Amino acid sequence: GAGHARYLTEHVNGATVTALFDLDGPRMDSLAKELSAKSGAAISQHASVQALVSDANVDAVIICSPDGLHPEHLELCVKAGKPTLCEKPLAPRLDDAKKIAEIVKASGVPVSLGFMRRFDPGYIQLKKEIQSGKYGEVIQIRAVTRNVSSPGATTAGMIFNSAVHEFDIARWLLEEEFTTV
Secondary structure, eight states, rough: OOHHHHHHHHHOOTTTOOOOOOOHHHHHHHHHHHHHHHHHOOEESSSSHHHHHHTTTOOOOEEEEOGHHHHHHHHHHHHEEEEEEEOOOOOOSHHHHHHHHHHHHOOOOOOOEEEEEGGOOOHHHHHHHHHHHHTOOOOOOOOOOOSOOTTTHHHHHHIIIHHHHHHHHHHHHHHHOSSSO
16 A cells, blocks of 8 residues: 555656555554655545545545455445545455445446556557457467565465456456456
Protein backbone atom coordinates (compact mmCIF):
# COMPACT_ATOMS: atom_id res chain seq x y z
CA GLY A 1 0.00 0.00 0.00
CA ALA A 2 2.81 2.40 0.83
CA GLY A 3 4.29 1.74 -2.60
CA HIS A 4 1.02 2.67 -4.30
CA ALA A 5 0.68 5.83 -2.21
CA ARG A 6 4.25 6.87 -2.99
CA TYR A 7 3.78 6.19 -6.69
CA LEU A 8 0.60 8.29 -6.83
CA THR A 9 2.31 11.13 -4.98
CA GLU A 10 5.50 11.09 -7.04
CA HIS A 11 4.41 10.04 -10.53
CA VAL A 12 0.70 10.59 -11.22
CA ASN A 13 -0.05 14.17 -12.23
CA GLY A 14 -3.24 15.43 -10.63
CA ALA A 15 -3.45 12.62 -8.08
CA THR A 16 -3.32 13.49 -4.40
CA VAL A 17 -3.26 10.99 -1.57
CA THR A 18 -5.77 12.37 0.92
CA ALA A 19 -6.25 9.51 3.38
CA LEU A 20 -4.64 6.35 4.70
CA PHE A 21 -5.62 3.37 6.79
CA ASP A 22 -3.13 0.92 8.25
CA LEU A 23 -3.45 -1.26 11.34
CA ASP A 24 0.12 -0.26 12.16
CA GLY A 25 -0.46 3.29 13.46
CA PRO A 26 3.19 4.39 13.64
CA ARG A 27 3.83 3.15 10.08
CA MET A 28 0.72 4.98 8.86
CA ASP A 29 1.79 8.16 10.67
CA SER A 30 5.28 7.99 9.17
CA LEU A 31 3.91 7.50 5.64
CA ALA A 32 1.39 10.33 6.07
CA LYS A 33 4.18 12.70 7.12
CA GLU A 34 6.41 11.59 4.24
CA LEU A 35 3.70 12.02 1.60
CA SER A 36 2.43 15.28 3.05
CA ALA A 37 5.97 16.70 2.93
CA LYS A 38 6.23 15.74 -0.76
CA SER A 39 2.76 16.86 -1.88
CA GLY A 40 1.87 19.60 0.58
CA ALA A 41 -1.50 17.92 1.08
CA ALA A 42 -3.03 17.18 4.45
CA ILE A 43 -3.50 13.43 4.80
CA SER A 44 -6.19 12.01 7.06
CA GLN A 45 -5.32 8.90 9.02
CA HIS A 46 -8.29 6.64 9.64
CA ALA A 47 -8.95 4.05 12.31
CA SER A 48 -10.81 1.71 9.94
CA VAL A 49 -11.43 0.95 6.29
CA GLN A 50 -15.05 2.03 6.77
CA ALA A 51 -13.90 5.43 8.03
CA LEU A 52 -11.56 5.89 5.07
CA VAL A 53 -14.22 4.88 2.55
CA SER A 54 -16.73 7.24 4.20
CA ASP A 55 -14.32 10.20 4.03
CA ALA A 56 -15.80 12.82 1.67
CA ASN A 57 -12.26 13.83 0.64
CA VAL A 58 -11.61 10.35 -0.77
CA ASP A 59 -12.63 10.12 -4.43
CA ALA A 60 -11.18 6.66 -5.13
CA VAL A 61 -9.57 3.83 -3.17
CA ILE A 62 -6.70 1.41 -3.62
CA ILE A 63 -7.14 -1.82 -1.67
CA CYS A 64 -3.81 -3.32 -0.59
CA SER A 65 -5.02 -5.32 2.38
CA PRO A 66 -4.35 -9.02 2.96
CA ASP A 67 -6.00 -11.19 0.29
CA GLY A 68 -8.75 -12.54 2.53
CA LEU A 69 -9.99 -9.02 3.27
CA HIS A 70 -10.34 -7.93 -0.36
CA PRO A 71 -14.01 -8.94 -0.74
CA GLU A 72 -15.09 -7.15 2.45
CA HIS A 73 -13.12 -4.00 1.65
CA LEU A 74 -14.22 -3.95 -1.98
CA GLU A 75 -17.86 -4.28 -0.96
CA LEU A 76 -17.46 -1.26 1.34
CA CYS A 77 -15.94 0.74 -1.52
CA VAL A 78 -18.60 -0.03 -4.11
CA LYS A 79 -21.43 0.52 -1.62
CA ALA A 80 -19.90 3.97 -1.01
CA GLY A 81 -19.67 4.54 -4.78
CA LYS A 82 -15.88 4.86 -4.75
CA PRO A 83 -13.98 3.79 -7.87
CA THR A 84 -11.45 1.22 -6.69
CA LEU A 85 -8.22 -0.45 -7.68
CA CYS A 86 -8.08 -3.75 -5.81
CA GLU A 87 -4.88 -5.70 -5.65
CA LYS A 88 -5.30 -9.27 -6.78
CA PRO A 89 -6.67 -11.72 -6.02
CA LEU A 90 -10.26 -10.57 -6.00
CA ALA A 91 -10.73 -13.20 -3.28
CA PRO A 92 -8.80 -16.31 -2.21
CA ARG A 93 -11.88 -18.57 -2.56
CA LEU A 94 -13.92 -19.01 -5.73
CA ASP A 95 -17.30 -18.60 -4.00
CA ASP A 96 -16.19 -15.31 -2.44
CA ALA A 97 -14.81 -14.09 -5.78
CA LYS A 98 -18.09 -14.89 -7.55
CA LYS A 99 -20.11 -13.15 -4.82
CA ILE A 100 -18.07 -9.94 -4.83
CA ALA A 101 -17.93 -9.92 -8.64
CA GLU A 102 -21.74 -9.91 -8.70
CA ILE A 103 -21.85 -7.11 -6.12
CA VAL A 104 -19.39 -5.05 -8.17
CA LYS A 105 -21.25 -5.72 -11.42
CA ALA A 106 -24.60 -4.71 -9.89
CA SER A 107 -23.09 -1.54 -8.39
CA GLY A 108 -21.89 -0.01 -11.64
CA VAL A 109 -18.91 1.43 -9.75
CA PRO A 110 -15.64 1.27 -11.71
CA VAL A 111 -13.35 -1.41 -10.25
CA SER A 112 -10.04 -2.64 -11.59
CA LEU A 113 -7.77 -5.43 -10.40
CA GLY A 114 -4.00 -5.00 -10.12
CA PHE A 115 -3.16 -6.47 -13.52
CA MET A 116 -0.68 -3.83 -14.64
CA ARG A 117 1.01 -5.78 -17.43
CA ARG A 118 -1.85 -4.85 -19.77
CA PHE A 119 -0.61 -1.26 -19.57
CA ASP A 120 3.09 -2.02 -20.02
CA PRO A 121 4.37 -0.65 -23.36
CA GLY A 122 6.19 -3.92 -24.13
CA TYR A 123 3.08 -6.02 -23.68
CA ILE A 124 0.98 -3.53 -25.66
CA GLN A 125 3.46 -3.82 -28.54
CA LEU A 126 3.47 -7.62 -28.25
CA LYS A 127 -0.34 -7.65 -28.51
CA LYS A 128 -0.14 -5.51 -31.66
CA GLU A 129 2.37 -7.94 -33.17
CA ILE A 130 0.16 -10.92 -32.35
CA GLN A 131 -2.91 -9.18 -33.80
CA SER A 132 -1.04 -8.32 -36.98
CA GLY A 133 -0.77 -12.01 -37.80
CA LYS A 134 2.59 -11.54 -39.49
CA TYR A 135 4.19 -14.24 -37.32
CA GLY A 136 1.33 -16.72 -37.58
CA GLU A 137 -0.81 -18.21 -34.86
CA VAL A 138 0.39 -18.29 -31.26
CA ILE A 139 0.75 -21.92 -30.23
CA GLN A 140 2.64 -21.50 -26.96
CA ILE A 141 3.41 -18.82 -24.41
CA ARG A 142 6.32 -19.16 -22.05
CA ALA A 143 6.31 -16.70 -19.20
CA VAL A 144 8.93 -16.19 -16.53
CA THR A 145 8.45 -14.01 -13.47
CA ARG A 146 11.28 -12.84 -11.29
CA ASN A 147 10.32 -11.17 -8.04
CA VAL A 148 12.93 -8.98 -6.46
CA SER A 149 12.05 -10.47 -3.10
CA SER A 150 9.30 -12.70 -1.78
CA PRO A 151 9.88 -13.13 1.95
CA GLY A 152 7.40 -15.51 3.51
CA ALA A 153 6.02 -16.56 0.13
CA THR A 154 3.94 -19.71 0.01
CA THR A 155 2.99 -21.82 -3.00
CA ALA A 156 -0.60 -20.58 -2.84
CA GLY A 157 0.60 -17.01 -2.43
CA MET A 158 2.86 -17.27 -5.46
CA ILE A 159 -0.09 -18.49 -7.54
CA PHE A 160 -2.59 -15.90 -6.24
CA ASN A 161 -0.21 -12.96 -6.31
CA SER A 162 2.39 -13.69 -8.97
CA ALA A 163 1.50 -16.48 -11.41
CA VAL A 164 -1.97 -14.99 -11.78
CA HIS A 165 -0.32 -12.28 -13.93
CA GLU A 166 0.62 -14.97 -16.45
CA PHE A 167 -2.98 -16.20 -16.59
CA ASP A 168 -4.26 -12.67 -17.04
CA ILE A 169 -1.77 -11.63 -19.70
CA ALA A 170 -2.32 -14.80 -21.74
CA ARG A 171 -6.08 -14.15 -21.76
CA TRP A 172 -5.53 -10.51 -22.68
CA LEU A 173 -2.91 -11.11 -25.37
CA LEU A 174 -4.84 -13.87 -27.11
CA GLU A 175 -8.36 -12.60 -26.33
CA GLU A 176 -9.33 -16.13 -25.32
CA GLU A 177 -10.48 -17.82 -22.14
CA PHE A 178 -8.80 -20.87 -20.64
CA THR A 179 -10.73 -24.10 -20.89
CA THR A 180 -8.51 -26.16 -18.56
CA VAL A 181 -5.61 -25.57 -16.18
